[in-house]
Amino acid sequence: MTIAVPGSLGLAGEDVRAVLALARDSVSGVRFEVRPEQIELHTSTPHGRETRVACGVALLNVRLALQGHGIRPLVTLLPGPSAHDSAAAIRLGGYQEPNPDVLALLHSLRTNRRAWTAFPELASWRGLLSRAAEVERAWLHVRSGTELVLCTFNQGAAAEIRAGQAMQRVILTAGTMGFDVSPAVAAVDLSALRADLRQCLGSTLVPQMVLRLGAQ
Structure with a gap:
């Protein structure tokens, strides 16, 4: 059964789903909370170094995926109660067409070539x-x-x-x-x-x- 994903940062739910699917690639121990005004990344317990590094990997993936949709992500690390004590929160920082470097990194992420x-x-x-x-x-x-x-x-x-x-x-x-x-x-x-x-x-x-x- 497909679970509905709400829209966020000006993107429709199906686009947010695609962003998160790409972000989860090869990453474990990170949970996403999608809200209209922000996407939050939460680390699973125990909140150790490995889960925080994994969160960083997922965060970079989310940023690139959003940039691929023309979104300029505004990131806050450890934002506190304003983002439900998440490890990171991403808000809308504006709009910008993806540059060639972003597209090349997205291709590398999608193909995972070796x-x-x-x-x-x-x-x-x-x-x-x-x-x-x-x-x-x-x-x-x-x-x-x-x-x-x-x-x-x-x-x-x-x-x-x-x-x-x-x-x-x-x-x-x-x-x-x-x-x-x-x-x-x-x-x-x-x-x-x-x-x-x-x-x-x-x-x-x-x-x-x-x-x-x-x-x-």
Whole structure:
């Protein structure tokens, strides 16, 4: 049975359904509440780091899907009681035709392609992936030829949601260039990683996760 989805942000219910379907792709632990004036993202319990990172991934997906419909999303992280204590709330920030970069990222999200064949030269991807992280107020540190460390500028719940958004934008940007970036499969000891990188990153950047270039 199909459950009706109400309209929101000026979109009809069926368009909101399509937005949420795209946003849920490969994401678990995130629940959406649709209201006429906003779309809320709630993390499932326990409200830990992993669910907040997943929320960031879903949030970036929602933003891109809305931009594909000509909506400019206005996002508030951890908005408090005004948005029912959600992890993030998206309101209407205006209207704007999607630019080519947005359309390319949406194509990468929809196709989820993994066309990896060989390691590309560092210069061919470093700038693009670094800028993708910076769009989400994060920083990408190249630790080795195939290992990337995604950093934020602070710690806490909002930083973890932001890290999820940055990770997803980096992954999708890599997809637009025909290769794969994905989270490290092995568990990462963040405390040890931060201690190891403190000398080269200083105290401003906070390592949040390790990404790897190439198929896992």
